Amino acid sequence: MAFTKSGLYVHTIQEMMRATTLTGGQLDWRLATYKIALHSSALTDGTAPVNFSAATTVWANTSEVSGTGWAAGGITLSTAASGGGSVTPTLAEGTTGSIRYNWTSALSVANTTLSTGGGPFGCIIYADPVTAPADMVDAMLLCICFAAAYPTNNGTFSITPSGTGLLEIDITP
Amino acid sequence: MNAYREKLLSVGYLSRGRSGPRVREGREHPETGRPFKATTDELGNTVTEHDTKDDRVDAHIRPETVRAEFKLGA
Numbered sequence: 001m002a003f004t005k006s007g008l009y010v011h012t013i014q015e016m017m018r019a020t021t022l023t024g025g026q027l028d029w030r031l032a033t034y035k036i037a038l039h040s041s042a043l044t045d046g047t048a049p050v051n052f053s054a055a056t057t058v059w060a061n062t063s064e065v066s067g068t069g070w071a072a073g074g075i076t077l078s079t080a081a082s083g084g085g086s087v088t089p090t091l092a093e094g095t096t097g098s099i100r101y102n103w104t105s106a107l108s109v110a111n112t113t114l115s116t117g118g119g120p121f122g123c124i125i126y127a128d129p130v131t132a133p134a135d136m137v138d139a140m141l142l143c144i145c146f147a148a149a150y151p152t153n154n155g156t157f158s159i160t161p162s163g164t165g166l167l168e169i170d171i172t173p
Numbered sequence: 174m175n176a177y178r179e180k181l182l183s184v185g186y187l188s189r190g191r192s193g194p195r196v197r198e199g200r201e202h203p204e205t206g207r208p209f210k211a212t213t214d215e216l217g218n219t220v221t222e223h224d225t226k227d228d229r230v231d232a233h234i235r236p237e238t239v240r241a242e243f244k245l246g247a
Contacts (some may be wrong), residue, residue, distance in 0.1 A: 006236075006240055052204060076243070146234055148214065148216060153230040154227040154229045156232075156233075157232050157234075158234065159234045160233065160235050162237060167239045167241070168239075168241070169240075169241045170242040172245070
């Protein structure tokens with residue numbers, strides 16, 4: 001059964017709060033050098049890389065979807081952009097009392113053929129530059145489950161954030 | 174009158190129920206463009222099929238905001 005949940009990774013948040021030193025740069029959600037990878041419905045809840053409570057947060061290419069126009073391992077946010085620009089991630093207060101992760105524009109990649117495993121069923125944004133420590137290599141930040149498969153054929157694959165962004169974390173009582 | 178031709182030349186909007194997929198059919202350009210069919214599902218995501226030689230299919234995802242919360246309290 002396909003995975004059903006979007007979410008954050010406990011180990012990533014834990015290591016951010018511990019200020020663990022990372023090779024490749026500290027985690028900065030605003031970086032466009034981070035990658036977005038697509039995954040198929042073959043992933044199941046609780047298994048890597050959608051195991052949100054695991055003691056390691058290393059992105060895994062299990063059931064990855066890649067193909068024409070979308071390289072294996074995912075593509076950097078800076079190379080996936082509508083109109084040839086760059087998807088710039090932002091982090092700021094959104095809804096009052098909440099931290100919002102968002103993009104300044106829609107992600108859009110033309111001329112893709114993405115049909116592996118039935119097509120993209122979800123995506124994972126991960127910190128590609130991080131190379132150490134071992135439990136934080138390619139640290140995963142956010143998983144978004146589309147809840148259905150959306151294959152493309154010689155066409156455009158795009159993701160447009162909603163008006164309230166891709167993620168909001170309510171930190172107020 | 175060729176009903177199929179009329180359908181291809183028009184831009185229509187068909188609703189398949191309150192919660193079902195919404196289908197929009199038409200041409201990329203009213204007179205010269207190729208026919209397309211855009212289906213938006215209950216999740217708000219749209220798949221567009223183009224009547225092209227390469228059978229182009231686009232996918233447009235509009236994910237809901239992922240919401241997390243730090244539960245604070247005494």
